[in-house]
Amino acid sequence: MAAADRAAALLRITGSIDDYLYTNEHLFDGSRRSVYSGANRERLMGGAIPAGADAATEWEQRIVPEDWPLHLAHRERLGRGESSEVVYRLLGYDGVTRWVCARTRPSRVDGRLFVDGIVSDVTARVEAEKALIASQTELREQMELNAHQALHDALTGLANRRKLLLDLDAATDRSEVVDHTLVLCDLDGFKLYNDSFGHPAGDALLVRLSRRLESLMAGTGVAYRLGGDEFCLLLPGPLDEPTREAVGVALSEKGEGFTVSAAWGEAAIPAEAQTPDAALSLADRRLYERKQGGRRSTSRQIADVLTSALTERNPELGLHLQDVAELASLVGIRLGMGPADLDELRQAAQLHDLGKMAIPDELLQKAGPLEPDEWRFMRQHPVIGERIIAVAPCLRSTATIVRASHERFDGGGYPDGIAGTTIPLSARIIAVCDAFSAMVGERPYRNGMSAAEAIEELRRNAGTQFDPEAVAAFAHVLCECTLPELLAS
Template structure:
C-alpha cells in the first residue's frame, strides 16, 4: 500500500486527485475476545472482501489487525458516495455483537503530498471519529441463553425433551440425560457470533459464509467452558455437527469417536431444522422428517440413535393424537 502511495504522489505536477481512507473496526476486539480467533479471522476475511467490492474501481488493503485502508480515485465529492458504501460494508451485527468502523480521510494532493503525511493525517482523523462514535457495549443475553428459539412449546418439535427421550431409550442414566437435554437446548448458542445477514440469508451460502457458520460449534464450546455450571455441556455442543461417516465439523470425528451425547443432539437438531420453516425451505411434517433421518442413518447419523429417535417420536405423536382424538399412521 505504501508503494502504491509513493507512485501516486511521486510527480507533484501529474497527480490525479484521490482520497486515502483509513478504517478501524469498533467492537471487533470484544468479538475476538468473546468468540475466539478462528471466528474473528473468518469475520475479518468477510469484511475485507466486502470492503474491496465497495470501493471498486478503487483499491482496498488490510493494514493489519482490524485496520483497513482504501485508495479512491476522483475528487472529494466523488469519494463521498464510495466512502458511504465502504462504511456500510464494514458493519456487521448479530445477537451478541455489533461491529462498525471509524474512518479518517485525506484528499490528495490537496491536503498531503507525501505518503507519510497522508497516513498521519488520515490516522488522526480516524481516531477523532472513533472518539465521537457511540461505544455502547453489546453483551451476551443473561444466563448465556439463546433467543433464536420458538416462543411456544411444541412437544413434537422442541429439541430438549425429545433428546431426553432418546437418551433414556439408549439406557443412559439421569445425570447424562440431563446433560444431553441441556446441550440440545444450547446447541446453537455459538450462533450469536454469526452475522444476522448470514443466518437469515435465503438460498445457498457461499464458501466464506459457510466457514463462518461452521465456527458456531467451536464458539459455543468456548462460551460454555467459561461458565462453570455449563462447562460439562461444551464437548457435546462442539460435537453436535460431526457426521457418523467423518465428513462433519469441526474435527471430522467418525462413528464412536463422536460423543454419544453429540450424536443424539445431531439427530435432534437435524429433525428440528426440518420441521421448522426457514429462509431456504418450508417446514416438513414430523414423519417426513423422520424418513429423511432414516435415509441418513449410517452416513450422517448414528443408526442406533436414529432408531431410538423414531420410537421416541412415534410415542410422542401417539400421545398427541390421543389428546386430540386422532390416530397416528
C-alpha cells in the same frame, strides 16, 4: 547251615536296611520282654539304652505322652491277635523327637504271644505331609480371602458393586418368588467434610457409617458400598417407614462445622423393575430427583441464563433449541441414559447453537444456500459455543458435547471431522433431533416436511450423517406419540 552262620546272615540282612526289626513277647502280667532287637534301634532311640535295661520297656518310655493313647490302642489290637500299624512320636535320648511307623504282626507259639515288628523313621514324610497340609490350608485361606475381596469393599468391608450385581441377578430371576427393594444412597456434605478434615478422617467417617448400616441390615437385608460416598441396600420386601428413618440415622453424622446426611432413591423388584439395569436406573433417577429437591443446579441455572440470552436475540432459534432439548431427553431415556447424563444431554441440546450469537443475523436469516466463505464462517459456531460455555467449570463436559454436536457419523462433519463412537453419544443424539426439528420447521426459503418425511430422511442418512442407533431410538420415540404430544411432555 550252622546256627552261627544263620545268625550272622540275619545280622547282615537287618543291618543292611534302614528299618528297625524286633520281636517282643507279651507277658501275662501285661509287661513286654524284648526277644530280639535288630540294628538301627539306637539310631531311632537317639542313643544306646542303659546297661541291663529291657529294650521293649525303654522304647515305650520314650513314646511322647500325647501319643500314648495311639500306642495303647495298637497294643489292644495285638492282644486280640490282629495285625496293627501305628504312627507316633518317639523322644530320643539325644533330645530329638522322631516320627516312627510301627507295623506289627502277632503270633502264638505254645500259648505264648510274640509280636514281630518293623519300625521306620517317617519323620521326613510326616513333616512333608504337614507342610503340604499347611500349604493347602494357606492356599485355601488365600482363595477364600481373594473371593471375599473380589465381592467386598476394601475400606469398609461392605459388599461391593460386583456383589450387588450378582445379588440383583438373583433377585430379578423369574424363578425368585420373594419381592425386594433396591435402595441407592448418596451422602450430602461428605465432600465438604473430606476437604475440611482430610482423607483419613473422611475414610474413618465412611467406616463408622458403614458399621451402622451393616448393623442395621443384620439378619434382614444386605448393605453395599458402591464407591466414594455411595451406598446401597437390597431388602426383602418393601422399604417401610421405620427402616427408612433408621437408614437416615445410620448414614448421618453432625459435629462442629459439618453435617453429613443421606438422600436415597428406591425401586421395587419386580413390581417396578424386572432387570438389574432397570432397578438401578429407576433407583438412581429417584435419588437424583430427591437430591435436587426441586432446586435447580448451578449448571442448570447457567444453561437457562445462556438460553434466555440467545432467545432474546433470536426467539425462533430459542424455540428450536427448546424443541431439540425436549426431543433429545426422550431419546436419551429410550437409550437408557442415567439421570445425570440426561441432565447434561438436555443442557447441551439447549446450548448446542449458542455460538450462533456470534453469527450476523443476515447470515443466519439468509434466504437461500450459503456461499463457501459463509459456510466456513458458520461452521465455527460450535467452537465459539464451546468457548463461551467452558468458562463455567461445571459446564465443561457440556461444552465438549456442544463442540461435537455438528459432527457426522461418517466423519464428514465439523469442526473436527471425528466419526462414529468417537463422537459423544449425547452429541450424536442432538444431531438427530436437531436435523428433525430443522426439517419439520418452516424456513424463509422452503416449507417444512411432515414428520413421516423427516423420519424417512433420517433413516436414509443413518450410518452416514447420523448414528443408526440414535435414529432408531428417535423413530421409536416418535412412533409412541405425535410430535405435539412429544413436545408437550
